[in-house]
Amino acid sequence: MTKDGGIKIDVWVNEERLEKLKAAGLAEIAREKFAGMMVLEIACTEELKDALLRKYPSAKYDSSTTHSIELIPREVKDGIFSTALRLHSTGPEVIGQFLQEKKD
Amino acid sequence: MNNLGHNDKPVVEHIMKGEVEKKLHGLPVLPVRREIAHEVISMAYGFFTPVSGFMGRDEVTSTLSRMELPDGSLWSIPIVLDVKQEEIKRLGLKPSDSVLLEYLGAPLATLDIDEFFSYDLGKMAEMAYGTRDPKHPGVKRTMEYSGDFVAGRINLVNEPVFNEPFSEFWKTPLQHRQAFAMKNWKNVVAHQTRNVPHSGHESLMKQAWFAANEDMPVDEIHTGVLVNAIIGEKRTGDYIDEAILLGQDALRKGGYFKDNVHMVTFTLWDMRYAGPREAIFHAILRTNLGCTHHMFGRDHAGVGNFYKPYDAQDVLKAERDKLKIKPVFLRENWYCPVCNEVTNEALCGHENQSQNFSGTLIRSILTDGVKPTKRVMRPEVFDVVMSSADKYGFGSPFVTNEYLNSRQPVFNLQKMEVLAS
């Protein structure tokens, strides 16, 4: 879980993704956000945020209200979700690992 | 049929018929940009009744200072055609000349020139939008005008041929009226939109339906919702036009509205984001389509913090006598986990638990391509938005630079011999 004010990436979770989270024992960390829609909040550091924005220039950091990185391309979000699932984590290492793999 | 529009002026089409090419032969040709072409088409079909041409100085001044036309009709937004002095000189134009307006390399309309005039753009912007701040998109648009204008009546010479999916949703004002009559609608409530509908919008339309039905018995249904999308200038991040129309239509196709209470159409118009003045304009526009009621929610046609959330409702209240259409004023819908439904902030008492439909939130769900719960957006709407993204949006339901540069046009104009001569 991210601390209040920490940088995060919201990955939306639908039924299909919830099943995968359940299988990985991670279902309880998905948080209900809006009218039954769940999110997985992936924590992000300042450095990782900058690296992500450099790699995906369409993405924007909302510094004023949500402190989340928005407009990340769909495939990238899919990749982040898979990495979180694989690492059994929502910590900053997820983004670290994801970017590391994208480098290769 | 009674085809009286705004201020009881008849809705009349201005379309040249018969041997058009011959009539156009030899006219000087003035190319126009998309915004102007859209306004020409809208005026020619009577969407802007009683305005049937580009305004002269007196009309602009009375619109700006008194919010009315010289004939006393309520009117809020200047409809002007700016031209460059060099262009006037190049074509040797003078008052009482006719000129052929050209768009997409084809003849569009004739303009019978009444007047040339110049206007202080800063003053025009400030009076229309209440500000000179160039961050206001309407102000920016005004300041980009050349400052020299040509006024006169227009006659459409080439009717636009709409591409799909627009062709399915295009209706002129007279065709709107015929369609309402076919459905036996006595009351029609207009929903102004530039959005793909989420469940909050859907509920607003349903609430408005009951308001618009007024005291009519419900054993037989004589009230409909007209979803009239604004199709015009796009900016990156907006929903693509195709997703808006098909998404709105999916609400009826999915059975969330019955066939006999719901219809989707569009109007060609560039939003000015003029808040209260734009609200008046929308009311006039939908009066001309034959609507009896019009939905106005929070911050109607506003932008940024230029207008207070209920400014538009206040001006509609003040100008109520000059409008034939009845405003239906609405507060926002939210999702309430206690009520366990999408409900209205005017009704639900669980303010602390309520969850607002925010555009950012819906956008983020759609960007991820994750199918929302039914309480957020109907699956049929989501599916059609995603397929529109693939078919028309280069993979995105939101406008990208690629969409702006390479989208398929909304309509085409037939080529005519006249320009070749």
Ligand SMILES: [Zn+2]
């Ligand atoms: Zn409630």
